[in-house]
Amino acid sequence: MIHKPKKVFVDGPISPQFIADSIAKHQSKTTIGAHNIFLGQIRADEKAGGTVTGIEYTAYTDMAEQAFHDIREAAFARFKLTCMHIYHSLGLVPTGEISLFVFVSSPHRRATFEALEFIVEEIKAKVPIFGKELVGQAGDYTWKENK
């Protein structure tokens, strides 16, 4: 099965309402028995210069979209999924707001647990997205690095 490329990047934070609407759209898909959702939220970490107030995301967008597409295809090939959605923020996401939303659905729970973890780890490792952590009120920042 070929899955059409989907738009992943959204401008700024991902709202809880957007997530609710996405869940609601799946209620007509009655072969689904289990949904699993991962949300990345911006922490107010303490740094040398003060508290993190947000992250400004940039990306090598062409390569990133291809990487997201490859991750989708790999996940559909490995796990028995009915649906998969990935959204990631670009631009400023303030502390406490959501920058990553991964949503997988399947008839049974096992596939959703395995797929969700696989997808999140792949995104962290393979998608060229860059994050500038804004620190304190004086315009300081540090560059984020995934572990």
Place this chain on the structure above:
Amino acid sequence: MIHKPKKVFVDGPISPQFIADSIAKHQSKTTIGAHNIFLGQIRADEKAGGTVTGIEYTAYTDMAEQAFHDIREAAFARFKLTCMHIYHSLGLVPTGEISLFVFVSSPHRRATFEALEFIVEEIKAKVPIFGKELVGQAGDYTWKENK
């Protein structure tokens, strides 16, 4: 740390809006970096007598509430979680609607993956909840059994 017993059972389906509100309430908790959510949705399975139209849930509520409480305490003891919420439906949940909502949050993603799977498996195995699957239009039903 002692966690106060929380209300788990809700009447009928769990709405996407309820889930959105629950997510939104966590945006002020700025030590959280990762949320992980499991949703159980009622499938329109095909049975001998027709298609499943919904599940009617009952429970041994006193024992079930204690079991949910024990699962919460065990998960807080084993995993580094900031928050944990569990909601389960009683009464009729029609096909396509949500009957289980488990929501865990932590500074880092690893704890959320491990905790969510642990909690869902514990609920399926240890909480005395019973499900009558309503089949077709003639009032037939079968009793559901977790695997």
Place this chain on the structure above:
Amino acid sequence: MLVNVLYFGMLAEATGLPLESWEVPPAASVRKLREQILDKYPALRDRKFKIAVNQQMVDETLLLPPLAEVALLPPFAGG
């Protein structure tokens, strides 16, 4: 000695009632009560169930305390 027995799900359906008082000999085991119940409701012989006493899962060797709350639990279906 009296104990209170609760039936759930398909078991309540088979017995026709959700709750019943049983007279058992002093220091009767769970197994003994189970046998009495199966004698009265042969339909339960075909059903899978576990037994909780005072809201704890127990094995059948347990001796019932007076006024125990005994629950017959069919397979769980939460989720």
Place this chain on the structure above:
Amino acid sequence: MLVNVLYFGMLAEATGLPLESWEVPPAASVRKLREQILDKYPALRDRKFKIAVNQQMVDETLLLPPLAEVALLPPFAGG
């Protein structure tokens, strides 16, 4: 031979620009281009980065095709 080089994140900050054309010898390797870039921007020597050519991660022995899109990628931070 011309190639286009993209700088991202902290690397764009160090070079002061997001995009630059480079003249390299025919059949130059990625390593060769890397050395040229580090000579021009010594600040990049302290930075961790990987290199993609035409949007694929590559190792430094790859020979650059003409008009390659070369990207210098600092550590990823998605999520």
